[in-house]
Amino acid sequence: MKHVQIIAGLAATAAAALMFTPMASAQSFEGFTLDKTEYVPGDNVSISYDVTAKCEGKASSNGFINKFSSDFRVGGPNTYVAEASASWIPGDYTAELTCKGKTVSKAFKVLAPRDKFTLDKTEVEAGGDISVMKTKQSDCGEVATSTGFAAPIQLQYDSQNLRIGNGKVVETAGTYQAEMTCGGKQVQVQFVVTAKAPTNAPKAPVAEKVVQKPQAKAPIVKPKGAPQTGGGSTAR
Known part of the structure; x- marks a missing residue:
């Protein structure tokens, strides 16, 4: 009877272990x-x-x-x-x-986007630099245009798996769309030109240093008298 109880206990322990393993995982x-x-x-x-x-x-x-x-x-x-x-x-x-x-x-x-291009940043300070890039597997063209670009950007540089073009944005703040022809259709990517940060206020003018001219010294007056006595008459 004891052997049966031991075997049953071992079976229950093994079953519990099997049930616990997936839960622990x-x-x-x-x-x-x-x-x-x-x-x-x-x-x-x-x-x-x-x-x-x-x-x-x-x-x-x-x-x-x-x-x-x-x-x-x-x-x-x-x-x-x-x-x-x-x-x-x-x-x-x-x-x-x-x-x-x-x-x-x-x-x-x-992932490599085959039907679009990207910008290196979505916000650019007025007059700042911007880059346009696409993968070499992309079906986009080689020129990106935008009313927010100072001039069309030509993609002419290679970097690893990318084609890259660099340019500048306009001086007028606002939201713009960059466009490229990809797979025969126009694809747009939005970006924002932010206003330039205000420059530091002009420094207050430095007060001129007043240079005082040295005052002329009063002339030294020597008293008159006979050289022999120092008085006013001649010794006898």
Whole structure:
């Protein structure tokens, strides 16, 4: 009878272990999450983690334009969020963040847009520099135009998998559309020209330093008298 009880107990233990294993796997350490696994060049990347993950610092990746994400802030109940911008260069990348003292990695892709082009920035100060870029596989043309450009921008430089053109924006603040012909149709990308920051106020004029001329000294008058006595008469 005891043998039967022992065997039954072992069977129950084994069954419990089998039931527990998938549950433990489902609760494995996740660290942080990305809002997507695929992005277009320059796309916003949202990064988040639960407070129980105990993550710290900023997320980093060579697939982020500035390498690091923004600082994490409270994004909801027990949740922290941060943002980054996806690289202009299509490819496979990995984002990393330290959680519970360990480096956690998340893979993502930056896709090559075949039917569009991109700008290096969405806001430019009046008269500032702007770059237009497309992948070498893109079916867009070689010239970008816009009423917000000081002149049409010719894409004439190569960088890794990109064709790039550089130019300047106009001096008038406003919202503009950059256009290129891609696959036989006009494709537009919006950008904003912001007003120039005010220059520093002119400095107050420096008061002229008044230089006083030295006053003339009064002449020294020697008293008259005989050299022999020092008086006014001659000694006898």
